[in-house]
Amino acid sequence: MSNTPKFAVIGGGSWATAIAKMLCVNVDQIAWYMRNTYAIEHLKLQKHNPNYLSSVEFDTKKLILTNDINEAVAYADYVIFAIPSAFLSDELEKLTVSLDDKVIFSAIKGIVPETSLIVGEHFHEKYDIDYDNIGVITGPCHAEEVALERLSYLTIACGSEKKATIMAQNLNSHYIKTKISDDIVGTEYAAMLKNIYAIAAGMAHGLGYGDNFQALLMSNAIREMKKFIRKVHKMKRNINDSAYLGDLLVTGYSIFSRNRMFGNMIGKGYTVKSAMMEMSMVAEGYYAAKSAWELNQEYKAKTPIIDAVHSILYEGGDAKQVFKDLTDKLD
Numbered sequence: 001m002s003n004t005p006k007f008a009v010i011g012g013g014s015w016a017t018a019i020a021k022m023l024c025v026n027v028d029q030i031a032w033y034m035r036n037t038y039a040i041e042h043l044k045l046q047k048h049n050p051n052y053l054s055s056v057e058f059d060t061k062k063l064i065l066t067n068d069i070n071e072a073v074a075y076a077d078y079v080i081f082a083i084p085s086a087f088l089s090d091e092l093e094k095l096t097v098s099l100d101d102k103v104i105f106s107a108i109k110g111i112v113p114e115t116s117l118i119v120g121e122h123f124h125e126k127y128d129i130d131y132d133n134i135g136v137i138t139g140p141c142h143a144e145e146v147a148l149e150r151l152s153y154l155t156i157a158c159g160s161e162k163k164a165t166i167m168a169q170n171l172n173s174h175y176i177k178t179k180i181s182d183d184i185v186g187t188e189y190a191a192m193l194k195n196i197y198a199i200a201a202g203m204a205h206g207l208g209y210g211d212n213f214q215a216l217l218m219s220n221a222i223r224e225m226k227k228f229i230r231k232v233h234k235m236k237r238n239i240n241d242s243a244y245l246g247d248l249l250v251t252g253y254s255i256f257s258r259n260r261m262f263g264n265m266i267g268k269g270y271t272v273k274s275a276m277m278e279m280s281m282v283a284e285g286y287y288a289a290k291s292a293w294e295l296n297q298e299y300k301a302k303t304p305i306i307d308a309v310h311s312i313l314y315e316g317g318d319a320k321q322v323f324k325d326l327t328d329k330l331d
Contacts, residue, residue: 005103005166008076010069010091012036014052014281015107016082018143021053024062025173031064033072040065053147070097078103078167080137084282085110085119099127103163105135105156109191110284111291118188131159135167136184138191140246141176142256149175155243157181157188179242185233187243190225193306194248195285196292197221199263200305201252203312206267207323217305218252220330224303228292231299259285266312267319289313304329 007027009020012034023030034040042050043065047057066072073079074097083091085108106119115122120136123129135158145152154171156178158164168178181187197218204217225248226239239245251257262283265275272286293310296303308326311317 005077005170006075007031007078007080007170008033008072009080009082010072011082011107012039012049012051013082013084014143017049017053017056018141018146019080019082019107019137019171020058020063021056021146022171022173022176024058026170027062029062029064031066031072031075033066033069035067037067040067053143056147069094073097073099073102076102078105078163080105080107081119082107084108085112085284086282086287088112088119088122089114099123099129102129103133103135103158103167104129105137105158105167106188107137108284109138109195110288111192113287113291116291116295118185118192120184120188131184132163134159134184135164136188136191137167137171138187138243138247140242140250142250142254144256146176151175151177153242153246154178155181155187155241157184157243159184181243183233183235183237183243186229186235186237189229189232190244191247192284192288193225193228193292194221194251195259195283196289196306196309197225197248197285198251198257198259199266199283199285199289199313200309202257202260202263202265203267203309203319204263204323205260206264206269207320209323213327214253216330218249221252221305222248224301224305227301228296228299228303228306231301232295259283262286263309272313285309286313 008031009016010033020032048054079102104123108119112122120134138155141152141154156164156168164180168180172178222245258281289309292306308322311322312319
């Protein structure tokens, strides 16, 4: 690996676009893989992604745009995956180049459905990548506010402090502040779980619950998150840090939160299928709710909010009745 590492972004969505924007502040050139050839051609000509964060203008001289994932991965030392977790396995099946000498960072906030593993664990177990070469990029940070260059904060977790620092330095700018962490597993589980709680917050809003209940729900959610993560990976962590509590709050309350939007639609009476069809982006919490619930059959943490969301999304539970029952389990 060279003294000046090269970066690749894998994904064409809003978060991938935001990460590409952040990197371009500090890096002379990045590789950017996206499946959509129309989006690539549009970017080359019009200097912006036509489908996501279209207000962001890129210096295309800094972009190596490709619809070949192997070209992007071969170019880079640090590979950032920013695609929905449900599509990760399909994309990785296209790889013919080795990941052995790469540093892998996940900006994916979900669980890989095929293995029920968070992304870091998936790369470790399926591709035998050492945790020193695996990292996580997490919030609290919405792509839409990156596009607007509003002050935002990122937590960069990695088994190697040096590699976490390199990634943090290359994402840092006048509107992005970064901190590093060694809690790879905890921060990634938190990023997955907060999407489930955001769906719950959206459901509550759609059902007509007010701000008082929303505050109670978020208070219970952070405690539930702490119990779940402690069962999965016990280590000293402050659950009130921004990577956990901060990311939960912004996802649970923000108008930009697709998971809250999805939950709100379900609370208003949409079916799961109709809500998904109406949304143009993937709500990671939908897949996470199933995986987290199944994992917890082994860990047996007390998770009434996850149980309620799972019941509504996967068991045909009536949202109004499930939330009525949930209110008696919260304090």
